[in-house]
Amino acid sequence: MTETTCTVEHEEPILETALETGMRIALARGMWDRESRLAGNYEQITEKSWFRDDPKVLEEDLAYTKEFFEKWFKKGAGLVRPWVHNLGVPSCSDERYLATDELAKEWGTGVMTHINRDREEIELSVSLFGHRPMEHLAEIGALTDRLVAIHAMLTTDRELHLMAEAGVGVAHAPVVCTDIMSAVTRVPMMREMGITVGLGADTVINDVLKLMRIAYIMHNQASMPLFDPYVFSMADAFEMGTIDAAKLLKWDDQIGSLEVGKAADITVIDANNVRLSPSTNPVSTLVRYGVGTDAESVLVAGQLTVHDGQLVTIDETALLEEAEALGARMISEMSPRRYVQLGSNVNVL
Numbered sequence: 542m543t544e545t546t547c548t549v550e551h552e553e554p555i556l557e558t559a560l561e562t563g564m565r566i567a568l569a570r571g572m573w574d575r576e577s578r579l580a581g582n583y584e585q586i587t588e589k590s591w592f593r594d595d596p597k598v599l600e601e602d603l604a605y606t607k608e609f610f611e612k613w614f615k616k617g618a619g620l621v622r623p624w625v626h627n628l629g630v631p632s633c634s635d636e637r638y639l640a641t642d643e644l645a646k647e648w649g650t651g652v653m654t655h656i657n658r659d660r661e662e663i664e665l666s667v668s669l670f671g672h673r674p675m676e677h678l679a680e681i682g683a684l685t686d687r688l689v690a691i692h693a694m695l696t697t698d699r700e701l702h703l704m705a706e707a708g709v710g711v712a713h714a715p716v717v718c719t720d721i722m723s724a725v726t727r728v729p730m731m732r733e734m735g736i737t738v739g740l741g742a743d744t745v746i747n748d749v750l751k752l753m754r755i756a757y758i759m760h761n762q763a764s765m766p767l768f769d770p771y772v773f774s775m776a777d778a779f780e781m782g783t784i785d786a787a788k789l790l791k792w793d794d795q796i797g798s799l800e801v802g803k804a805a806d807i808t809v810i811d812a813n814n815v816r817l818s819p820s821t822n823p824v825s826t827l828v829r830y831g832v833g834t835d836a837e838s839v840l841v842a843g844q845l846t847v848h849d850g851q852l853v854t855i856d857e858t859a860l861l862e863e864a865e866a867l868g869a870r871m872i873s874e875m876s877p878r879r880y881v882q883l884g885s886n887v888n889v890l
Contacts, residue, residue, distance in 0.1 A: 543712070543741065543790065545569040545626040545653055545691070549605075556613060556621055563846035563854045565806065567790045569624035569653040570609060571641065573632035574599040579665040590668040594634040603640055610648050619804075620842065622792060627654040630674040631665050638683035651687040651791060653712065657700070658692040659723050675700040684709055689789055691743075692717060693731075694724040701727070705734040710789040713781070714743035715756045725763045728756070728781075729772045739789035740781040748833040753778040757828060775828040805843035810835050811850075 542564050546552055552570050559566040577592035610623045617623075625641040627633040633654070645651045656674050657663065666674045675696065678684045686708030690696075693711050696704075704711075711731055718725050731738050740752050753775075760773040787797025795804045812820055816830040827835075839847035846854050 542566045565620045567622040569626035571626040572602045575634045577631045624650045625652045629655040635681045645687045653689045655691045657695045679703045694726045710737040712741045714741040716744045737788045739786035749782045750831040753828045775825045807840045809838040811837035
């Protein structure tokens with residue numbers, strides 16, 4: 542499991558819950574230290590885009606992050622790996638990017654940042670610095686092999702070469718491409734250039750098998766005009782959700798594949814159903830037809846966390862009841878704030 546957060550109050554509960562349930566987690570934490578504003582096309586007649594950095598906020602958050610790393614590298618007992626989260630160029634100063642890269646280097650982890658996600662972010666960067674966001678990070682020396690670019694949908698050929706040369710990785714969430722209607726991340730090209738791409742959720746679909754299938758369909762459809770049936774295979778999708786995800790997190794020396802000397806992180810799939818039989822090619826069959834509930838057992842570091850399809854580390858029934866109650870409370874509090882009420886007949890994306 543990988544998680545990014547911008548809310549300090551969420552971090553400890555997330556990690557405590559991960560340990561309680563026996564999950565392995567890389568959590569990237571960090572606050573922003575920059576306020577910025579994009580002057581739109583017509584505003585630029587009289588206004589200018591601007592940003593303000595707050596060195597005091599940066600100093601305080603770096604100090605907290607160091608304490609956080611010290612605590613959770615020890616308390617996590619090998620199951621928790623702290624990372625740094627930089628929300629993006631519009632929200633994080635150059636000094637923050639450089640300081641957090643040094644911190645990640647010291648601890649052997651990395652920095653996750655949202656980048657090249659939407660047009661406004663790129664327009665702001667160009668108007669302020671004369672460079673696109675990825676180019677700006679390269680210009681200041683923050684484009685390193687410790688950086689993981691989240692999304693990177695709107696990435697140019699020029700930026701791809703910068704990323705490949707620097708060793709930057711990409712966290713790809715295929716469903717988000719459709720959620721925000723920005724662009725389809727150029728995953729086949731990235732992989733061909735040697736850029737490590739891991740598969741992520743960042744949305745309500747958190748079933749990795751479904752994400753593999755969505756990625757397979759999406760990237761083959763995107764390449765359909767070239768009539769290239771080999772541009773992105775089911776094996777590629779499977780690797781992005783397993784060993785490549787581990788490489789992205791700099792954890793592939795311990796997880797991501799079943800090898801002697803690695804941690805025993807194992808998922809046992811029950812293929813005795815009409816969807817997964819016959820399985821002449823298990824990987825292809827799993828990517829094409831598998832779902833998360835096909836997991837019969839799960840072991841993390843050799844410890845059983847799921848058996849007969851049920852969590853064994855916590856009371857799942859009580860958890861579901863609590864989730865239902867919280868869901869109802871959220872709907873009641875959030876509905877009045879929306880332009881279109883939840884549950885209406887209007888189709889809202």
